[in-house]
Amino acid sequence: MHCATRRGLLAASLALAAGAALPAGAAEAWPARPITLVVPQGPGSGSDISARLIAQFMATELGQPVVVDNRAGAGGIVAHQAVMRAPADGYTLLFTSTAQLLVVPEINPSARYTLDDFTPVAPVLRAPFAILVAATPGSPRTLNELVERLRATPAAFASAGVGTMTHLASEIFLNRAGVKATHVPYKGSGAALADLMGGQVLFAADSLTASLPFVRSGKLRALAVTGDQREGSLPEVPTLAEAGLPGDPVAVIGGLFAPKGIPKDVAARIGHAADVALRKPEVVARFAAMETGILHVSNDAFVAQLRREAPGWQALVRKMGIKAE
Known part of the structure; x- marks a missing residue:
């Protein structure tokens, strides 16, 4: 047998052996390549600044770049539809909030997405x-x-x-x-x-x-x-309830979302990386400077809050008859 032929057979045998060592259907270890974080607003916006800050520290924690992709347009519809249609493999994420996620689809029928088309993976902010x-x-x-x-x-x-x-x-x-x-x-x-x-x-x-x-x-x-407590930057300013207008707090909440169907272990790793990032002194200080609160709750609590708030926002839009211009 020629030497080149023997080398080819040896390489093939090694490849087969390596494949046999993995369980059937096993995927590559995640993350094996850069992660894209889609932002529905343009560069320089508050969302963009927040996303880039978090992405920097998430990348360190995950060992792969987290690349921010600004996809402004149509009130966030462009970004949400792009992520909704992406593979649910953890390599495409969305940074969004109640404004674009819950309200825009109620105002604009062309959005064609709902909360159920995404998996919330990490709470980030309250505003x-x-x-x-x-x-x-x-x-x-x-x-x-x-x-x-x-x-x-x-x-x-x-x-x-x-x-x-x-x-x-x-x-x-x-x-x-x-x-x-x-x-x-x-x-x-x-x-x-x-x-x-x-x-x-x-x-x-x-x-x-x-x-x-x-x-x-x-x-x-x-x-x-309009929140449930006075703000540290304006301690002398009362809440709506304290001023005589009680009711549910009014605030935007936001975080990281993945396409529906992301593996639970991958979602958990993303959530952990985001939590690590949000506890960095640099991130805490920058959020404070932007007067944006960090939402330190579990992901389950985040999901529950989104589902609890969604009907109220959507009912308000219908009651007011608001439609996209």
């Missing part, structure tokens, strides 16, 4: 809103003053767009207070808050990430926060 007015002479100084002003005089409120969480948070406040106001949608929080400070509208509900710099500079006044 309540603040009820805001311009810090000008004569503007309301308490939530009760704002409610009385709305009862007495027609007024308008600003949001970051039709069907956004800033829009819904404002509507929840109005509903609890039993008052009405005209909705003026803008293309993003920046434009909405600019007109609020300029006096074109009476109030807005927006994230602390977007509004706190203006509160601290004395251009905006926060009358209440």
Whole structure:
């Protein structure tokens, strides 16, 4: 037998032996290649910054790069559909929140996805809103003053767009207070808050990430926060309940999601890596600087909260008759 032939047979035998040593259907050890983390917003957004920060430390924990892929468009539909259709192997993840995951499909039928099309694998953040007015002479100084002003005089409120969480948070406040106001949608929080400070509208509900710099500079006044507790950055500002409008907390919660069907052991490893990342001092400090709370709950509790909140958000959208523009 020729030497080359013998070498070929030996290589084939070794390959067969290696294959026989693995259980039938065994897959390569995960992760064996880079992981893609899809973000439904563009570069530089709060979600993008958070995702890149987490990805950096998850990569160290997992031993593979975690690459952020920004897929903005159609209110998050592009990103969600891409991940929904990806293989459920742990190599494609989605960083999203109640806004795009639960509300957008109710507003826009073309979304064609639901919570059940994804597997939540890691809780990441919670972000309540603040009820805001311009810090000008004569503007309301308490939530009760704002409610009385709305009862007495027609007024308008600003949001970051039709069907956004800033829009819904404002509507929840109005509903609890039993008052009405005209909705003026803008293309993003920046434009909405600019007109609020300029006096074109009476109030807005927006994230602390977007509004706190203006509160601290004395251009905006926060009358209440919508979470279940006062915020460390605004300890003097009451919650809606403390201000006399009780009800469920109003906040965005978000985290990492995988396509439905991801193996449980892979999902658990992703969740552990995310938890390690969220406990790093650098991550804690950056989230605090962005006024974004870290959601330190179990993944089971995260899933339960999403399922508990979904009907309420969706019912609100239907009640208001909000449709994609």
